[in-house]
Amino acid sequence: MTPLLSVRNIRKSYGARIGCADVSFDLYPGEVMGIVGESGSGKSTLLNALAGHLEPDCGEVLFDTRAEGLRDTLTMSEPERRMLSRTDWAFVHQNPRDGLRMGVSAGGNVGERLMAVGARHYGDIRESATDWLGRVEIAADRIDDRPRAFSGGMQQRLQIARNLVTGPRLVFMDEPTGGLDVSVQARLLDLLRGLVREMGLSAIIVTHDLAVVRLLADRLMVMKSGRVVESGLTDQVLDDPQHAYTQLLVSSVLQV
Amino acid sequence: MISVENVSKSFTLHNQGAAVIEVMSGASFTVAPGECVALTGDSGAGKSTLMRMIYGNYLAASGAIRVGGVDVASAEPREILQLRRETLGYVSQFLRVVPRVPSLDVVAEPLLALGADRNAALDRARDLLTRLNIPETLWSLSPTTFSGGEQQRVNIARGFAHTYPAMLLDEPTASLDATNRATVLSLIDEAKARGAAIVGIFHDAEARERVADREIDVSRFTPGRAA
Amino acid sequence: MPDYNFAYLDEQTKRMIRRAILKGVAIPGYQVPFASREMPMPYGWGTGGVQVSAACLVPEDRLKVIDQGADDTTNAVSIRKFFEKTAGIDTTEHTGEATVIQTRHRIPEEPLTDDQILVYQVPIPEPLRFLEPRETETRKMHALEEYGLMHVKLYEDIARHGHIATSYAYPVKVEGRYVMDPSPIPKFDNPKLESAAIQLFGAGREQRIYAIPPYTRVVSLDFEDHPFVATKADHACDLCGAEHSYLDEVIIDDAGGRMFVCSDTDFCASRQAQGHRGRLSPGEDAA
Numbered sequence: 107m108t109p110l111l112s113v114r115n116i117r118k119s120y121g122a123r124i125g126c127a128d129v130s131f132d133l134y135p136g137e138v139m140g141i142v143g144e145s146g147s148g149k150s151t152l153l154n155a156l157a158g159h160l161e162p163d164c165g166e167v168l169f170d171t172r173a174e175g176l177r178d179t180l181t182m183s184e185p186e187r188r189m190l191s192r193t194d195w196a197f198v199h200q201n202p203r204d205g206l207r208m209g210v211s212a213g214g215n216v217g218e219r220l221m222a223v224g225a226r227h228y229g230d231i232r233e234s235a236t237d238w239l240g241r242v243e244i245a246a247d248r249i250d251d252r253p254r255a256f257s258g259g260m261q262q263r264l265q266i267a268r269n270l271v272t273g274p275r276l277v278f279m280d281e282p283t284g285g286l287d288v289s290v291q292a293r294l295l296d297l298l299r300g301l302v303r304e305m306g307l308s309a310i311i312v313t314h315d316l317a318v319v320r321l322l323a324d325r326l327m328v329m330k331s332g333r334v335v336e337s338g339l340t341d342q343v344l345d346d347p348q349h350a351y352t353q354l355l356v357s358s359v360l361q362v
Numbered sequence: 363m364i365s366v367e368n369v370s371k372s373f374t375l376h377n378q379g380a381a382v383i384e385v386m387s388g389a390s391f392t393v394a395p396g397e398c399v400a401l402t403g404d405s406g407a408g409k410s411t412l413m414r415m416i417y418g419n420y421l422a423a424s425g426a427i428r429v430g431g432v433d434v435a436s437a438e439p440r441e442i443l444q445l446r447r448e449t450l451g452y453v454s455q456f457l458r459v460v461p462r463v464p465s466l467d468v469v470a471e472p473l474l475a476l477g478a479d480r481n482a483a484l485d486r487a488r489d490l491l492t493r494l495n496i497p498e499t500l501w502s503l504s505p506t507t508f509s510g511g512e513q514q515r516v517n518i519a520r521g522f523a524h525t526y527p528a529m530l531l532d533e534p535t536a537s538l539d540a541t542n543r544a545t546v547l548s549l550i551d552e553a554k555a556r557g558a559a560i561v562g563i564f565h566d567a568e569a570r571e572r573v574a575d576r577e578i579d580v581s582r583f584t585p586g587r588a589a
Numbered sequence: 590m591p592d593y594n595f596a597y598l599d600e601q602t603k604r605m606i607r608r609a610i611l612k613g614v615a616i617p618g619y620q621v622p623f624a625s626r627e628m629p630m631p632y633g634w635g636t637g638g639v640q641v642s643a644a645c646l647v648p649e650d651r652l653k654v655i656d657q658g659a660d661d662t663t664n665a666v667s668i669r670k671f672f673e674k675t676a677g678i679d680t681t682e683h684t685g686e687a688t689v690i691q692t693r694h695r696i697p698e699e700p701l702t703d704d705q706i707l708v709y710q711v712p713i714p715e716p717l718r719f720l721e722p723r724e725t726e727t728r729k730m731h732a733l734e735e736y737g738l739m740h741v742k743l744y745e746d747i748a749r750h751g752h753i754a755t756s757y758a759y760p761v762k763v764e765g766r767y768v769m770d771p772s773p774i775p776k777f778d779n780p781k782l783e784s785a786a787i788q789l790f791g792a793g794r795e796q797r798i799y800a801i802p803p804y805t806r807v808v809s810l811d812f813e814d815h816p817f818v819a820t821k822a823d824h825a826c827d828l829c830g831a832e833h834s835y836l837d838e839v840i841i842d843d844a845g846g847r848m849f850v851c852s853d854t855d856f857c858a859s860r861q862a863q864g865h866r867g868r869l870s871p872g873e874d875a876a
Contacts, residue, residue: 134440137439137440137443184729184733185733188733188735192737207720207741209720210720210741210745211745211748211749213744213748214741214744214745214748217741217744218737218738218741219737220737221737221738221740221741221744222735222737222738223737226740226812226813227812227813227814228744228747228812228813228814228815229814231744232748249748250748250749292460292461292462293462295460296460296461296462296463299460303474303475320458321460324439324440324443325439325440338421338439339418339419339439339442339443341419342418342419342420342421345414345419345420346373346414346419346420346421348374348421349376350376350377350380353375353376353377354376354377357377
């Protein structure tokens with residue numbers, strides 16, 4: 107089986123300081139991988155390097171493209187990479203303001219990716235947008251409202267709809283439930299789980315919330331000081347952590 | 363179907379002076395299709411630890427654990443996930459689910475994950491919930507709000523939704539009344555009859571005698587106490 | 590005359606602007622950066638258009654200046670006088686007689702010919718600006734032909750108004766490549782962008798020049814189920830009776846009385862001179 111994403115020796119330094127280093131892994135179709143670690147552990151740097159938002163110092167990010175099989179996205183031309191990031195890739199930001207156009211209606215936000223790949227029929231675009239708003243549990247009569255009028259949880263769901271409308275194969279998520287209150291988080295997690303299963307999505311989720319990865323991620327990578335200290339099956343890493351840092355992380359979670 | 367070969371396990375507590383606790387060594391046994399093996403031994407002897415290692419939830423320090431041709435001790439995460447989806451079922455003592463999901467969907471989920479038809483999966487879920495006496499009025503509610511016994515029955519229904527060729531049962535009859543206990547025991551009998559290999563922990567001695575073909579005393583795998 | 594270099598700008602500056610114009614003509618619709626000069630008029634009064642005109646003018650030229658279709662507004666009169674004084678050239682109000690026409694917000698009704706130059710004054714040259722504030726990003730979008738965002742704007746129009754309500758500065762795609770802001774002309778004028786004349790666009794404050802060479806394909810963006818329509822007020826001119834010219838609405842009393850007149854004053858006056866009459870024309874019977 108060909109991995110969907112194959113990451114080899116990614117390193118990104120900020121001057122003398124290491125952002126992340128020596129990161130390698132394979133992600134297979136349909137797999138959801140969590141990356142956990144405390145603030146400053148390099149998990150966001152890694153995610154941004156993988157998604158092409160940051161140029162790593164060295165390494166390879168091989169993606170199984172539809173047309174040509176495995177290609178290193180770091181050496182791809184910029185147009186190719188940008189095309190990838192609005193078709194087969196998606197990126198869900200922690201702050202919906204970073205991932206939405208706040209001055210554009212909900213329908214326009216969802217429709218943008220469709221129009222970006224050439225959709226030119228207003229009725230069809232609107233129909234897709236309505237369908238997707240329904241799938242993320244936003245009432246159809248909010249389609250012409252701007253995201254400013256939405257609650258935080260709705261904004262985040264809108265961001266997810268906007269990203270998934272073109273049927274991507276790989277979704278990068280940066281703290282997708284951060285900043286949401288607990289009941290809203292649960293709803294979002296449930297939604298994400300359903301979408302991941304229905305669409306057969308692969309995802310890489312960066313979070314510091316171990317409960318989130320337990321519910322969403324098949325696999326886990328634990329990062330500390332820019333390096334991966336432990337990885338494996340999510341429940342195994344959380345229930346039988348091997349590395350000192352993971353043990354500390356797991357034991358620091360408040361039990362409810 | 364399930365074969366445990368010379369498995370050992372230790373815990374290193376890095377945050378308590380790197381204390382190493384040896385909990386198991388030289389564990390070996392096999393379970394044939396259609397057979398139910400009960401793990402016995404005192405509390406703390408390592409019954410749950412062994413079961414968790416078979417499920418891949420705990421990492422074996424050495425040895426091999428083969429379930430349907432996959433060595434759980436050395437397999438890739440995705441291989442274990444596939445094994446859990448298709449081959450190896452686990453009924454734990456506690457239900458862990460996403461909040462807000464209705465019980466019916468919780469029970470049907472293992473089938474949906476296998477790509478089963480949604481209606482067929484829901485039919486199967488309804489059937490199991492009915493057999494386990496969960497009132498229909500509760501099916502659309504999340505089990506997180508249920509009583510302990512109800513949660514346990516939802517958990518069992520979920521565990522038996524798919525006809526796994528290998529199953530791990532951790533105290534499946536605990537906190538059940540006589541009627542539901544009988545239902546669970548017949549579910550186990552049915553699983554055995556279709557050829558499932560089962561490893562169970564039963565504190566309920568009567569239940570154990572009823573379904574288990576063999577007993578394995580786990581305390582003989584305890585380091586220092588080995589015969 | 591001896592007080593100014595011909596057409597106010599020094600020769601080096603005009604050469605720099607001509608190079609930008611040539612590049613713009615070579616890449617239709619592409620915004621060429623240029624080093625815009627301080628002009629003796631405020632930004633927003635046509636500094637970009639004036640610099641482009643200055644770079645194009647030769648002593649034999651005859652210049653016409655229109656402001657929203659009219660030759661007699663402050664802006665038009667000032668620019669005409671500016672070039673009369675600094676270049677000593679002839680000026681005209683007749684579209685057919687002009688060799689260079691500088692315009693703000695209109696294209697003349699009378700079809701232009703291949704020996705004419707139309708110079709537009711442009712306030713904001715970047716059509717993507719209102720949705721994407723970053724210049725680095727919009728440049729990249731042009732370079733990579735990522736124009737989905739332009740349709741988002743039109744989508745928003747339809748969602749809010751039921752039809753594409755953008756009625757001026759309506760975005761176009763030039764020769765199948767660059768999406769371009771045609772400056773704030775009414776969308777009624779968009780079909781006239783496919784012209785025999787050379788069309789040059791100058792944005793002084795934003796320091797950009799772009800161009801549409803003669804006979805270039807210019808397509809107004811739209812949706813399959815909401816096609817582009819060049820609209821105008823559904824009236825005939827009340828002075829000359831023209832039914833297919835762009836009209837201004839004029840309030841004529843305190844009782845809500847109004848009239849519609851051609852925005853192109855030269856076109857209207859010519860028609861009246863030919864004897865055409867409208868609803869409110871001071872005709873023989875009114876006398």
